[in-house]
Amino acid sequence: MSGIPLGESPLAGNSLGGGNPGPESAPQVVSLGRMAWRRFLRNPFAVAGLIVLLFFVIAALFARFIAPFNPARIDLLAANLPLGSGAHILGTDELGRDIFSRLLYSSQVSLLVGFSVAFVSVFIGTLIGAVSGYFGGLIDTFFMRMVDVFNSVPLLFLNILMLAIFGSSFVLLICILAFTSWMGVARLVRGTFLQLRETQYVEAAKALGTSNWRIITYHMIRNATAPIIVNATLMIGGAILSEAALSFLGLGIQPPQTSWGQMLSNAQQYMLTDPLQAVYPGLCILVVVLAVNFIGDGIQSAIDPRRKVRRPRRRLGR
């Protein structure tokens, strides 16, 4: 029992024995979540990332109202208009489609792919990781070797192969991307669960006769959420990039649907004559992925309780 008043214990220990003030009147008691949120808000990069992402999400949600043109409308008379041509703010492509509108609708697709893939793969990864970490033994060995196998396959080629065999549909794209990106989460969750399995509150739950399923889903998952959220956030960026890559290769989103990757693919023919066509979607991808990564890092440092001041400070007074 050291007397160093760091961490939560001495500060949180609430006044006196029985006659304690209720939670309403107890001051200074801040929930862990709110404390993390406060730390998050103090991180300028994370906040900027959040604002940018929100901006894109809103733009995607309301694309239909914001977009001045139908993104698929072909108007050969207005083809290849440059930047700032009247109603076509960012100009048009070789078929006369409005680039700004196409960007808006593309963000719908890219973000939806990003979020869905992150969600599905986190779900698969968490399930496998949790079961492996909790039960251990042969189950663990089996799943972890499976992770090793998945990690040894050149995933881009696997993706291309599967899309080439099964054809390209939106749902299939999400499934295939998720199918090839759950391993990181599985490993992470397994590691966390291996630690949590040894905690006394898990042992206490076992001593109460709680079923394994309930221990995993009720007691343990909520203690693993922090790293899972961080990982999921970072995964959104990865999924957007993968989608862009596959669409660029012509295997992802198919016309008339559009995505940033597909726009890039389209723009490559005109790189010399109209490089701006490639710059817009490329910039969108860069900015969104960067924003998502900033948010992920922000959450990471906001919830990591081991962050501690480790430098001598100027003394007060004197």
Added chain:
Amino acid sequence: MNAPELAKKQYLLETSGVKKYFPIKKGVLNRIAGYVQAVDGLSFGIFPGETFGLVGESGCGKSTLGRVVLNLQRATAGQVLYDGRDLTKLQMKEMRNLRRELQIIFQDPFGSLNPRLPIKDIMGEPFRVHERVNKREIDEKVIELMHLVGLDPARRNSYPHEFSGGQRQRVGIARAMALHPKFVVADEAVSALDVSVQSQIINLFMRLQRELGLTYLFISHGLNVVRHISDHVGVMYLGKLVEISLTDELYSHPLHPYTLALLSAIPQPDRAKKSQRIILQGDVPSPANPPSGCRFHPRCPYAQVLCRQEEPLLQGTGEDHRVACHFPLG
């Protein structure tokens, strides 16, 4: 309770020849290179309504024994009889039902409560696992429990980190008491607490025993605490019971040299009670490679040739006093 009265009664919990070995794995192929003999052939019994104190230094296997007794870790060999039933042979489902009667309270008031759950959910969990009750009933029962252990029910929505160590330990005790267990293992349950809070919790343990008729297996390295709370005391050294007796008898007439050394090593705040200190040489050997014969012989000031060769058995020397030593102190 006095001795003859106890003798007539049946044990509530009895172990015979209980062993718990942990394999030591080595190399790439997880080859078993040996065993840690955490608990090596223990036989003792606990009467209903009493407190059995188990003392010993770290690594002596006392915590492992507590878990084996509750079948949280399956014994490698031997029997654990609870109320006439052998726990080591029960089916999963039977065992799960029996968990209502067998409970454990942990040492670490920080680690034993799920940090992400408000304490009302922590204390309400036993009801959700074992009883079909609705939310309101659980709430009522939780409030009742909080009164029982001396917590303010107004704070039931708070999270563990908002409480002090002593209060957290009360939450852990409430959780264990929720289903009115019969047998409770307290594993170093007061060791991590500050002195002034420790005595409150010890009093709580004794009050709950009186009110609910509990039987305790009280595991601790704190000899003062064990003396205060226990009816019988067992002393463990390297996975073996070396001495077992009624509390007052053991503390006033220790027969095993280890018990004597242990007792003399307690720092005494009362300067009048200061006794001659026996300072043992060396450290506790590893339980993976225990000494031959009597496991205490390398550190024993009275060791003879016999002690190195032959293992002493736990034998009765008098009324309710058993010791595992070739040359017990007289």
Added chain:
Amino acid sequence: MKVPLLEIRDLSVGFQAEQGILKAVDRVSLKMEEGKTFCLVGESGSGKSVTSLSVMRLIDYDGGDILSGEIFFHGEDLVRKSQEEMIKLRGYKLAMIFQEPMSALNPVFTVGDQIAEAVMLHQNKGKKEACQDAIEMLRLVGIPAPEVRARQYPHELSGGMCQRVVIAMALVCKPEVLIADEPTTALDVTVQAQILDLLRQLKAELNMAILLITHDMGVAAEVADQITVMYAGVMVEEGTVEQVFSHPYHPYTLGLLKSIPGYESKRGMDLYAIPGNIPSLAQLPQGCRFHPRCVLAQEKCRLEEPVPHDLGSGHMVKCWLSESAEMSESTAEKR
């Protein structure tokens, strides 16, 4: 009177928190002499560790600030020294040992090298000479076959051995002051007895002053010459071991002693328990900090902080009850 070796005068230490500055230590004073052991006794949050870390000026690294007060060592104020100057003193004239022996040792160096390191750093000796010193020191702290042990790594040694190594490391430069923060708390009773015995021996041999921090009244009674009892950042009672243990005065000291199982209570009977919990630094009570838990608290205790009162021959107590004779009779009764 002799000039004390180390003197703490009105030391206050604070930590920056969201609620403002929390004072972990409030006007603590201490005088230490050569060849004596001083014990700071208290529960968690009493400020005993913060006081010791302040003497080493390690508190700066833990986010603490020395708000006021002086720490004189050989007449020089440590509070005014820079970290660079402190580095020269730490591990040389002032040494410290911590609670966890395992984490105080670097797992990738042999214990001999770690001890020799300190010698080479402070005493300008060559590697060979330093290693010789290290082995000599290991012998002094009672490690058998020190030549062999010096070439081993920390994980090859037991907890008690590691604590001996840590002590050897602290003492190899023959410090004048040794600060031991709960040095035996992580150890078993039989090993604790060995280590306490060792500290007592070494103190006599090296004629150093020891500042021992502990929560265990028993340990304090065993080894201390002088005792200071702390509660919630303030000193509540101070005196020789005889004065504090044979004639405890402050209700808190008394309560602490009586809470120990076996001190006065009979087996199976309810133990004496100080009601309530240790207050958090953010919500310290007004007046005497102990008053909400004190059975003898008066109106005055709630309003005004007690001033130190000398009961004679250096037995100091900070309690209003000590001022009035009739009150002291009622405490005597409670006793």
